[in-house]
């Protein structure tokens with residue numbers, strides 16, 4: 001209720017507003033509000049919107065250019081990874097006797113992860129996300145593959161180091177090599193018996209070398225082999241050294257290829273100073289020459305064959 005001062009009555013009297021006047025005032029209010037609203041909108045659009053759109057367009061263009069750079073980087077990373085995968089499959093795995101990984105193994109798990117990208121509404125972002133996910137997945141698989149290669153390489157290195165690949169007596173000390181392996185007349189017993197190793201004739205006291213890494217399983221005296229040493233190389237391989245004047249290792253000791261384990265002698269059933277040398281694979285005697293000849297250079301091998309060709313008997 002509004003009041004107005006009446007000068008004639010000197011009183012404040014209530015103002016009576018008719019419904020018609022009220023409707024008229026409401027209409028005026030709405031008309032002014034609408035006019036101001038529309039006018040403001042037109043003014044806003046004509047003044048500010050074009051500026052915003054220009055900036056927005058520039059931002060969009062900038063973003064698109066940056067996306068292109070990102071895609072190129074992703075493609076480049078993918079190409080580099082592909083080269084690494086190719087090398088892995090075609091070179092490293094071939095050298096180490098491993099099967100190459102097939103493509104399905106390399107992309108395993110990608111499908112499940114792609115679902116996470118479904119919630120991304122912008123196609124450019126989604127595409128980049130999926131591409132990055134695939135790369136990440138391939139990288140994980142490749143990292144696992146390289147880890148496997150490293151483990152295999154360590155195993156092979158250990159195996160190669162354990163292989164009885166060198167001569168147990170140096171060529172400079174070697175005066176004769178008896179390459180007879182298999183059945184032959186025993187020089188002392190006088191009957192046919194297998195000769196399960198090679199005989200290296202060398203001066204008494206010449207050093208005897210472990211032919212591969214391993215651990216000494218036996219170091220003792222026996223009637224037939226005299227002072228003898230057995231070395232277990234692992235991987236099913238064992239070497240035996242007999243007729244030593246003395247051994248300088250003990251059972252359980254680790255030995256490295258080329259380490260002196262004893263000296264040439266004439267103990268046990270032997271007709272002269274020499275080393276009787278055997279190689280066993282899975283418990284079966286094998287010809288040692290098949291192992292160490294690969295480790296010799298041409299001159300050493302020729303010398304060995306020349307020395308070996310001079311003998312037709314064993315010394316046991």
Ligand SMILES: [Zn+2]
Pocket residue numbers: 195197198199275276277314315316
């Ligand atoms: Zn022998």
